[in-house]
Amino acid sequence: MKKQIEKNIKSLLHSIWKSGDMAISWTKTSIPGKRTPFFIKNKNQIDQLVFDTFCAVSLATYLTEFNRKEILPEDFKGKLHITCKPCDARSVMQLFSDMQVSEELVNLIVIQCDGIADESKLTKIMSGYVSNIEEENDRFICKGIGGTEKSVPIRDCWLDKCSDGKNCDLPYYYGYYFVGNETEYRKRISNLLHTKTDLVQDTMSPKELKKLVNKELSSCIRCNACRNVCPACFCSDRCVFEQPKVNVKYLDSEDASKNNILYHMIRFNHVAPNCTGCGECERACPMSIPLSMFYKYFNRLMWEEFEYKPGKTNSERQKLLSYHLGEDLV
Amino acid sequence: MRKRLQKQKLSSLIKKLKEDATVIAPVMTDKNEVDFLPVNSEEVILSGARSLYSPKKYIFKQSESMYDYTIQDSGKVTVKESCENEKQIIMGIRPCDLHAIEYMKEFYSGKYKDSYILRRLENSVLIGLACTEPSTNCFCTSLGNSPVDTDGSDIMMADAGSFYFVKGITEKGKKLIENNKDIFEDSQEDDERVLSDIKESCEKAILEKIDVTALKNKVGSAYNSDIWKKYSDICVNCGACTFNCPTCTCFDVADTSRSKNEGCHYRTWDTCQNFAFTLHASGHNPRSTSEERLRQRVMHKYQYTVDQMDQFSCTGCGRCTQVCPVGISMIAILKDIKEVVDNGEE
Amino acid sequence: MASKKLIYLFPCLAEKRKKVLQKIEQEYPEIKIVPIICAGRFNTDIALKLINDGADGIVVLGCEPGDCHYREGSAISERRFLLVKHTLKAFGFEEERFQALWHKPSEVKGVMNELNLFMEKLASIEQKGVEE
Ligand code: SF4
Ligand code: SF4
Ligand code: SF4
Ligand code: SF4
Ligand code: SF4
Numbered sequence: 132m133k134k135q136i137e138k139n140i141k142s143l144l145h146s147i148w149k150s151g152d153m154a155i156s157w158t159k160t161s162i163p164g165k166r167t168p169f170f171i172k173n174k175n176q177i178d179q180l181v182f183d184t185f186c187a188v189s190l191a192t193y194l195t196e197f198n199r200k201e202i203l204p205e206d207f208k209g210k211l212h213i214t215c216k217p218c219d220a221r222s223v224m225q226l227f228s229d230m231q232v233s234e235e236l237v238n239l240i241v242i243q244c245d246g247i248a249d250e251s252k253l254t255k256i257m258s259g260y261v262s263n264i265e266e267e268n269d270r271f272i273c274k275g276i277g278g279t280e281k282s283v284p285i286r287d288c289w290l291d292k293c294s295d296g297k298n299c300d301l302p303y304y305y306g307y308y309f310v311g312n313e314t315e316y317r318k319r320i321s322n323l324l325h326t327k328t329d330l331v332q333d334t335m336s337p338k339e340l341k342k343l344v345n346k347e348l349s350s351c352i353r354c355n356a357c358r359n360v361c362p363a364c365f366c367s368d369r370c371v372f373e374q375p376k377v378n379v380k381y382l383d384s385e386d387a388s389k390n391n392i393l394y395h396m397i398r399f400n401h402v403a404p405n406c407t408g409c410g411e412c413e414r415a416c417p418m419s420i421p422l423s424m425f426y427k428y429f430n431r432l433m434w435e436e437f438e439y440k441p442g443k444t445n446s447e448r449q450k451l452l453s454y455h456l457g458e459d460l461v
Numbered sequence: 462m463r464k465r466l467q468k469q470k471l472s473s474l475i476k477k478l479k480e481d482a483t484v485i486a487p488v489m490t491d492k493n494e495v496d497f498l499p500v501n502s503e504e505v506i507l508s509g510a511r512s513l514y515s516p517k518k519y520i521f522k523q524s525e526s527m528y529d530y531t532i533q534d535s536g537k538v539t540v541k542e543s544c545e546n547e548k549q550i551i552m553g554i555r556p557c558d559l560h561a562i563e564y565m566k567e568f569y570s571g572k573y574k575d576s577y578i579l580r581r582l583e584n585s586v587l588i589g590l591a592c593t594e595p596s597t598n599c600f601c602t603s604l605g606n607s608p609v610d611t612d613g614s615d616i617m618m619a620d621a622g623s624f625y626f627v628k629g630i631t632e633k634g635k636k637l638i639e640n641n642k643d644i645f646e647d648s649q650e651d652d653e654r655v656l657s658d659i660k661e662s663c664e665k666a667i668l669e670k671i672d673v674t675a676l677k678n679k680v681g682s683a684y685n686s687d688i689w690k691k692y693s694d695i696c697v698n699c700g701a702c703t704f705n706c707p708t709c710t711c712f713d714v715a716d717t718s719r720s721k722n723e724g725c726h727y728r729t730w731d732t733c734q735n736f737a738f739t740l741h742a743s744g745h746n747p748r749s750t751s752e753e754r755l756r757q758r759v760m761h762k763y764q765y766t767v768d769q770m771d772q773f774s775c776t777g778c779g780r781c782t783q784v785c786p787v788g789i790s791m792i793a794i795l796k797d798i799k800e801v802v803d804n805g806e807e
Numbered sequence: 808m809a810s811k812k813l814i815y816l817f818p819c820l821a822e823k824r825k826k827v828l829q830k831i832e833q834e835y836p837e838i839k840i841v842p843i844i845c846a847g848r849f850n851t852d853i854a855l856k857l858i859n860d861g862a863d864g865i866v867v868l869g870c871e872p873g874d875c876h877y878r879e880g881s882a883i884s885e886r887r888f889l890l891v892k893h894t895l896k897a898f899g900f901e902e903e904r905f906q907a908l909w910h911k912p913s914e915v916k917g918v919m920n921e922l923n924l925f926m927e928k929l930a931s932i933e934q935k936g937v938e939e
Contacts, residue, residue, distance in 0.1 A: 156894075160789075160793055161782075161790045161792045161793045165789035167787055167790075170694045188787050254783075255493055255494070258509050259510030260594060260595065260666070262668055277662075277666065283700055294563075304864075310918060332897055337896075338900075338936065340898075341899030341900070343899070344899045350522060352730070354699050356697075356699035356784075358699070359697040361701040393859045393896070396859065399897070403890055413698070415701070415786030417704075418514075425898075428897045432890075437886075441668075451886050451890060452733045
C-alpha cells in the first residue's frame with residue numbers, strides 16, 4: 132500500500148506541476164534506513180521521490196530557511212509543493228499563522244501515514260550494523276553482521292510521537308491535498324491511545340528535577356541540531372545566541388553544563404508558544420537527550436493556560452505575541 | 462612485545478591500572494549508547510561496532526580553561542596557567558580513532574604548539590582495539606585505513622576468542638605491560654594471525670567502498686562544481702557532524718569572569734557549519750552561505766589537509782553520517798566528487 | 808550557605824516611582840535596582856540568565872495591565888511572565904523566584920507588602936533547600 136501512496140504522490144505532483152515550481156520531498160541516500168530531504172527543481176526529478184516508513188525528517192523546517200538561504204532556484208516563479216506527514220503539516224500551519232511563510236507560496240500535500248520509524252532506534256536494536264532492511268507487513272527484516280537476519284516489529288522503532296497520536300490530527304485547513312484515504316486515516320488515529328502524559332515536572336521536587344536536568348543536559352555538546360531542525364525556531368542566523376554584537380552575552384561561562392541549561396531554557400522559552408510537539412529536536416539530538424520532557428511540558432501548558440494548540444489552524448495567532456486591549460488576560 | 466590477556470583477567474588489569482591513572486573505556490550508557498567514560502572494571506564493552514561518540518573529548522576537551530586570572534584589591538593581576546597533569550589510560554580505541562588522535566597530535570604540534578593538548582597526550586596511554594565489526598556507516602577502507610591499524614596506539618589489543626592478543630607498540634606501552642606482567646601471559650607463535658583474520662572478516666562487512674586515495678590531490682577540482690548545492694540545500698547547518706567528528710579540531714577562545722575579580726580565558730569547540738564562525742567584526746562574512754560552509758567541511762577533510770600535511774583528515778569512521786539529522790552522507794558526497802573528478806579527467 | 812541574597816528589581820517608570828524605590832533601598836539594601844522603560848519591554852531571557860547564574864530572585868515592578876503607559880505593554884508581559892515561571896519550573900528552579908508586582912507608580916504601601924511576602928517566600932525556599 133505504501134508503494135501505492137508513493138505512486139500517487141508522484142502522479143499528483145506530475146499533474147499539478149507548472150514550470151517554475153519547486154517541491155520538497157524525500158529520497159534515498161547511501162545508508163539503508165535513512166531518507167534524506169530532496170529538493171525537486173524540475174519535473175523529471177519527480178520520479179526519484181521516495182515515501183516510506185523511514186521518512187522521519189520533518190520538511191517543515193525548510194520553510195523557515197527562506198529567511199536566510201537562497202534555497203529557491205533562480206527561475207522559481209510558481210508554487211512550492213511540500214510533502215508532509217500530518218504531524219509536519221501542523222508545523223507548516225504554525226509557520227503560516229506565525230507569518231513566517233506566505234500561504235500563497237506553499238502548496239501543502241499531506242500524506243496518509245502509518246507511523247514512521249526512526250532509523251537510529253533500529254540501528255540500536257541491531258547493535259550498530261544493518262546492511263539491508265526489508266519491510267514485511269508490520270515487521271522489518273534486517274540483515275545484520277555476517278548475514279544474520281533479525282525481524283524487528285516496526286512499532287519498536289516508531290518515533291515517539293507516533294505512538295501517542297497527539298500529533299496525528301489533521302489541521303483545520305482546507306487548502307491541502309490529501310494523498311491516501313482520509314477516512315481510513317482518521318479512523319486509524321482515533322484508535323490510537325491519547326495517553327495522558329505523565330511528566331517529571333509533576334512528580335519531582337524542584338531539587339530532584341534540578342538534578343535530573345543537570346544530568347541530562349550535561350551531556351549536551353551544544354551542536355545546535357535541536358535548534359536548527361526545529362520548525363518553530365525560525366530565527367536562523369538571527370538567533371539570540373548568534374549575535375556577537377548584542378549587549379548581553381548569554382552563553383559565556385566556561386562551565387558547559389550550566390551554559391547548556393540556559394541554552395535550553397531560553398530556547399524553550401522562545402519556542403513554547405509555537406512548539407507543535409513534533410519531536411524533531413529529540414530525534415536530531417546526537418547525544419540522545421530526552422528533550423521531550425521539556426516540550427511536552429510546554430505543549431500541555433499552552434493548552435491548559437491558553438487553550439491553544441499550536442499548529443491546529445493556519446490563522447490562530449499565538450497568545451503570547453498578540454494582545455488586544457480588553458481581551459481576557461490568560 | 463607480544464602477550465596474551467585472558468578475558469577474565471581484564472577486570473583485574475583495569476583495577477591495577479586504576480591505581481595511578483584514570484581508566485577510560487567504552488561502556489553502555491543508560492541511553493543504550495556506547496560511550497567512552499571513566500570505568501571501574503566490569504562494565505567495559507570491547508566488542509561490537511565502534512561507539513557513536515569518539516574519545517576525542519578526553520584529548521581535546523569540549524571546553525577548558527587555559528588560564529585563570531585574579532585581580533587583587535591593590536590592582537595587581539595574577540595569571541595562572543591551567544596545567545593538568547592527570548594521567549589517563551584510554552582503552553578500546555578503534556583504529557579509526559587512533560588515526561584521528563595521531564592526526565590531532567600532528568596538527569597541534571605544527572608551527573604553533575598547543576601545549577595543553579600535547580601535555581594531555583603525553584599523559585595518556587592509548588590502548589587500541591582491532592575492529593571486529595564495522596558499523597553501518599563505516600568506510601575506513603576507502604581512505605586506505607584498515608580495521609586493524611596500530612598507528613597511534615601505545616598498546617594494541619585484538620579479540621582472539623578466549624583471550625586478547627596484546628601487542629606493545631611504543632615504549633610507553635611496553636613499559637605498561639612490563640609493569641603488569643603477572644597479569645599477562647606469553648603469546649604463542651601464531652597469535653598474530655588473529656589480526657589478519659579480523660581484518661578479513663571486518664573488511665568484508667564494510668558496506669561502502671570507494672577509492673578515495675585515488676582522489677588524493679584531485680578533490681579540489683570539484684570546488685566549483687554544482688554538487689555542493691544538492692547537499693547544502695538540505696543541510697540545516699547544525700554542528701552535529703563536526704562536533705562528533707574525531708578529527709575536527711576547531712576551537713574558539715573567550716574570556717569570562719567568575720566574579721568581580723576572578724575569571725578565566727577558556728576555549729570551546731567551534732564549528733565551521735555555524736554562521737558566526739567566520740563572521741568578521743565589520744559584519745562581513747566570507748563564508749556566509751550554507752553551500753560554502755558545507756564545502757569547507759568536505760574540502761578541509763579531503764584536500765586542504767592533504768595540501769598542508771599530506772594526509773586526509775577523515776578517518777572514515779562515518780560518525781558524521783550517523784549523527785546528521787537530515788541524513789547527509791559523506792559517502793554520497795564522495796561518490797559525487799569522484800564522478801566530477803572522473804569526468805574532468807576524460 | 809545562608810549568605811547574602813542576590814535579588815534584582817526591575818521597576819518601570821523609575822522616575823515616577825522615586826518614593827517607593829527609596830523605601831526599598833532603605834529596607835532591603837541587598838536588592839539591586841535596575842530601571843527599565845516598561846514592564847512590557849522586559850527581556851525575559853535576562854531573568855532566566857540571572858537565575859541560572861545564581862540570583863535568588865527577580866522582581867519586575869510594573870503598572871497594572873490596562874494602566875500601562877504604553878497601552879498593551881504590561882498586559883503582554885503578564886502572559887510572558889507566566890511562561891517564564893513555567894520555564895523555571897520545567898527546568899527544576901522554584902517558580903516563586905520570579906515575581907511580577909503590578910502597582911500604580913504612586914503606590915508605596917502595597918508594593919512593600921507584596922515585597923515582604925516575596926522575601927518571606929524566598930526565605931522559605933531556602934529553608935526547604937537546607938532541610939532536604
Ligand atoms: S541537539 Fe542535543 S547535543 Fe545538540 S545542542 Fe541540542 S540538546 Fe545539545
Ligand atoms: S532559540 Fe530563540 S532566538 Fe534562537 S532561533 Fe530559537 S526562538 Fe529564535
Ligand atoms: S521544540 Fe522540538 S518538538 Fe517543539 S517544534 Fe521545535 S523541534 Fe518540534
Ligand atoms: S568526516 Fe565523518 S567519517 Fe570522516 S572522520 Fe569525521 S566523522 Fe568520521
Ligand atoms: S550534521 Fe548534517 S545538517 Fe548538521 S551541519 Fe552536518 S551535514 Fe549539515
